[in-house]
Amino acid sequence: MTTSYLGTKLALACASFLAFAGLTAFVGAREREAGIQAGAPPVAASGVVAADDQGASISVPADQQTPTPVARTRGT
């Protein structure tokens, strides 16, 4: 019966981790898609990833970035 408990716990832990990994990928994909579509991708701490005319990601040099006051405006 201890084996049964252990199996259940392992299954729950694995399912939780898989859900977590899937949700992380899901919200990340949605954010990237929304950022590119809006033309205003989120500001990173050390640079900006923007989209060129073809939709490919390009790096914008720090001195050409438009400051975006995003800090403390995003939720969890």
Added chain:
Amino acid sequence: MDFDPHFYWYVTRASGMVAFALLTLATGLGLAVTSRLSDGLLNRPWLFEVHKFVSLLALAFIGLHLAVLIPDSWTDFEPIDLLLPGPSPYRPLAVAMGVLAMYGAVVGAGSFYIRKRLDRRTWRALHYAMFGTFVLALLHGVYAGTDSGEAWMRLTYFMTGLAIFFLAVFRILAAPLLRPEPSGTPTALSGGAARNMRAH
């Protein structure tokens, strides 16, 4: 492949969702155990062990939910914002509810390990407080969550809230009408689990 600068933000959102789902499951299992709703379908001692484990798992994801907020420069939370209710500059009330829910979850999960030192009344009071923890976590998610505006997330909150509400009403109204527990525990599996069940 470049490291996504918002990876921490995605992780905290996903871990918050999973923590909430596990907290809902833990609350629901606790209600199912005490109301005997699942008797005949599931083994009560087994259900109690799962209830205990899911509470700990929820706590682990709550820890992750908080831990990744510290290095995340996108959300810009300070440790004090996450440990005390109030100082957060981002939606202080909603974050405060999350902080209180975290402490509630800590107390709930920790109570399993100090159960022998608690009398039955205190044990029950602590577990009734888990309803408050669930409600606080729900409100925190609704009002602080980035994804709360999404239809799928709203549906999740609605369905989980409804499920716990139904189980709580059943526990309060219907459980006293159920047959009394027999002196023996016919479904008992092992000594430890049976002892936990009797104390619950």
